Amino acid sequence: xxxxxxxxxxxxxxxxxxxxxxxxxxxxxxxxxxxxxxxxxxxxxxxxxxxxxxxxxxxxxxxxxxxxxxxxxxxxxxxxxxxxxxxxxxxxxxxxxxxxxxxxxxxxxxxxxxxxxxxxxxxxxxxxxxxxxxxxxxxxxxxxxxxxxxxxxxxxxxxxxxxxxxxxxxxxxxxxxxxxxxxxxxxxxxxxxxxxxxxxxxxxxxxxxx
Amino acid sequence: xxxxxxxxxxxxxxxxxxxxxxxxxxxxxxxxxxxxxxxxxxxxxxxxxxxxxxxxxxxxxxxxxxxxxxxxxxxxxxxxxxxxxxxxxxxxxxxxxxxxxxxxxxxxxxxxxxxxxxxxxxxxxxxxxxxxxxxxxxxxxxxxxxxxxxxxxxxxxxxxxxxxxxxxxxxxxxxxxxxxxxxxxxxxxxxxxxxxxxxxxxxxxxxxxx
Numbered sequence: 165x166x167x168x169x170x171x172x173x174x175x176x177x178x179x180x181x182x183x184x185x186x187x188x189x190x191x192x193x194x195x196x197x198x199x200x201x202x203x204x205x206x207x208x209x210x211x212x213x214x215x216x217x218x219x220x221x222x223x224x225x226x227x228x229x230x231x232x233x234x235x236x237x238x239x240x241x242x243x244x245x246x247x248x249x250x251x252x253x254x255x256x257x258x259x260x261x262x263x264x265x266x267x268x269x270x271x272x273x274x275x276x277x278x279x280x281x282x283x284x285x286x287x288x289x290x291x292x293x294x295x296x297x298x299x300x301x302x303x304x305x306x307x308x309x310x311x312x313x314x315x316x317x318x319x320x321x322x323x324x325x326x327x328x329x330x331x332x333x334x335x336x337x338x339x340x341x342x343x344x345x346x347x348x349x350x351x352x353x354x355x356x357x358x359x360x361x362x363x364x365x366x367x368x369x370x371x372x373x374x
Numbered sequence: 375x376x377x378x379x380x381x382x383x384x385x386x387x388x389x390x391x392x393x394x395x396x397x398x399x400x401x402x403x404x405x406x407x408x409x410x411x412x413x414x415x416x417x418x419x420x421x422x423x424x425x426x427x428x429x430x431x432x433x434x435x436x437x438x439x440x441x442x443x444x445x446x447x448x449x450x451x452x453x454x455x456x457x458x459x460x461x462x463x464x465x466x467x468x469x470x471x472x473x474x475x476x477x478x479x480x481x482x483x484x485x486x487x488x489x490x491x492x493x494x495x496x497x498x499x500x501x502x503x504x505x506x507x508x509x510x511x512x513x514x515x516x517x518x519x520x521x522x523x524x525x526x527x528x529x530x531x532x533x534x535x536x537x538x539x540x541x542x543x544x545x546x547x548x549x550x551x552x553x554x555x556x557x558x559x560x561x562x563x564x565x566x567x568x569x570x571x572x573x574x575x576x577x578x579x580x581x582x583x584x
Contacts, residue, residue, distance in 0.1 A: 178580050182573035186555060208557050246579045253575070264474035265571070270555060274572050314582050315575060339578035341571055345396060345480060347418050355581050357574040361475070361551055362484050363392035364567040365463070365525060368549035369456045370388050371565050372524050 173221035180218055183208055185241045192234050200231040250275045252311040256328045257319035258283035258298045261343050266293045280307045308335040318342040383431035390428055395451045402444050410441040460485045462521040466538045467529035468493035468508045471553050476503045490517045518545040528552040
């Protein structure tokens, strides 16, 4: 299956694999055992040809005409995305967004264990949310090192986000999901994704009739 | 400037315009008056050629060698994205995510006015968060019609999201930002964007060394 001459899959393809995984998980919950690129495509609003092409970057997961074994494909995608393990995650910022993140069941259900939430506001420190204690920023670096944390979610105000990023990258974080509405400057080995609901609304207003 | 023969700009270009707008807003806050595709590109991690190409879909906004007038370009982008007005928005679901949305200042700062948050849990109804009252689902349709709401954010559990979408689309909503981890089935005239932090984390674990 491995072919050393193949170019690495494009990042946009990697970004679709979690969507395939989510759709497959739902199919498995419906006690289905087999699916097709057509069925997946219908559910995701992606063409079946695109799905087959995306998956072909990683191997041959289905037989022509018989479709995909759902459990097998879930296992393969988890393996490719390195999800057959738990990942410790830290949350920076215990405001409304940070607290919503700590309260969101979906992280733990998918193997992302929030090991700490950090804030600089003394009034917030010591509070416990969903079993996770708010800790002072001064404990951020030791927590990242102790749990070998590679993933962080930044939920600070925009003005504090870059400084937080610098500190956690220095401590060993290599992937950041940022809710702060600024573009972070990071070294090339660090991956950043953004969640910005205002930009998503502004994208859609383009299409609205007034 | 208008050229009827031009094809419509690709959706991926539209999706980058809010990022340009955000970067320009920050430059304006720094009291800068002029910028360049190079400076914008540096701040956004997007090539200057890409930025010039994206903007060229909509007109000629800068002079070769003199760059862009920031205030002018902000005004143009706001006009293109239909942001030179306020948009009423409803939030469906008053759980942790819904409450974080109502508490987030960024919507109002950008002209998105949350006119109501809706839930089916009688214990939540009547609560007031950040000046917005939690209302029962039964008032959703009348609120959408009264305020001519075209935009909604869905923050319900996955199992309730499709039903909520059906109801609000029937009432007149034409753009949905969904926090529920399922793909919504909507008619072609309705735009949907998703916010799914788990998928974003899973995208990045691919690149992490274990």
